Amino acid sequence: MEKIILIGDSGHAKVIEDCIRSQGGSVIAKLDDRYQERFYEEHLIKGPIALIDDLLIDDVKIVISIGSNHIRKSIVERLNIADEKYATIIHNRAIVCNSVKVDYGTVIMPGVIVNADASIGCHSIINSNSVIEHDCVVENFTHISPGAILTGNVKVGQGSHVGAGATVIPGIDIGSWTTIGAGSSVISNIESNVTAVGIPAKVIKREGL
Template sequence: MEKIILIGDGGHAKVIEDCIRSQGGSVIAMLDDRYKVKFYEAHIVKGPVALIEELLTDEVKVVISIGSNPIRKSIVERLGISNEKYAVIIHSSAILSGSVKVGHGTVVMPGVVVNADASIGFHTIINSNSVIEHDCVVEDFTHISPGAILTGNVKVGQGSHVGAGTTIIPSIVIGSWTTVGAGSSVISNIESNVTAVGVPAKVIKREGL
């Protein structure tokens, strides 16, 4: 039975805890810097993130249970632990092809389908009932929101966020650290560091502008 420390104790952590339990694992600690001291709640250790130094043993792994892509990346950099110490969490109801690659620290939520030869990076969120079709590449620190559909051979760059219910047609490339708004229909490539929304999706904001 896998033992997990969650970094972050909000709504997203609740869903990840359910995913861990569906695998037969257990959460032994939920660490968050809004806590100043160590305490116990329902046999789970809670306290500041610095407690990880005390709790992380050979038998324990870690998941960053925070929805924000930039914050998740910054915490990984802050902790400085090896990728192998991060768990891969896949809800028992998710369906993944045997040829799919999933990076450490990634969470695959209930009802997800990931098809043949798709590749999912490190510390990524594949949220409930989303579909990642064949040959897609989803890079590190991304978030594919509930109900989003990536049709075949789509690439989503590092740190990007695909909003709930968005559909991306085949062979589209989404750049890095880009946000695609909920309910969008993406029929052409979208560059890095922008926000795009609509049907069809159009860029409405560029970083720094």
């Protein structure tokens, strides 16, 4: 039975905990810097992230249970822990084809479908009932929100967020650290560091503007 430490104690952590339990694993601690000291709550250890040095022993692994792509990346850099200490979590009600590559630290939630030869990078969130079709590439630190659909051969760059219910047609490239608004329909390539919304999706904001 896999033992997991969650970094972050919020609503998102609750969903990840359910995913872990569906695999037969258990959460032993939830660490968050809003806590000042170590304490116990419902048989879980809680406290600041610095406690990781005491708790990360033997077969214990980590998942960063924070929705923000930027914050997940910053915590990975801060911890500087070996890749193999991060768990990959796939809910038992997700459908992930055998040819799919899922990298470390990523969580795939219930109802997700990931089809043949798709690739999902590290520390990504593939949220409930989303669909990632064949040959898609989803890079590190991404978030595919509930009900979003990536049709075949779509690429989503590092740190990007595809909003709830958005649809991306085949062969589209979405750049890095870009946000696609909820319910949008993406029918042309979207550059990096922008926000795009609507049907069809249009850029409404560039980083720093």
